Amino acid sequence: MALKLQLDPNWSLGFIYDQPFGTNVGYALDPIPTSADNLVNAVHFKLDTNNLTTLVGYPPNQSWNVYRGLIYQSLKTHLKISAQ
Structure with a gap:
């Protein structure tokens, strides 16, 4: 999502919000x-x-x-390992 404002003929102001990376991966094993x-x-x-x-x-x-x-960038991770 982005927003650009033309404040006057010589100055502009812009804001950009995005989520550039992300993943959700799971692996299950029947031993x-x-x-x-x-x-x-x-x-x-x-x-x-x-x-x-x-x-x-x-x-x-x-x-x-x-x-x-x-x-400003924030990064949040979660790792869950289940074992016997």
């Missing part, structure tokens, strides 16, 4: 009861990211636009 190697029965991993970008733009001439800004 053989006599096997000692299968200790992990299930793994679940989740990753969420959020970005909020603020930009200020200025055109020094009609051919160029210069943008500067700040980015």
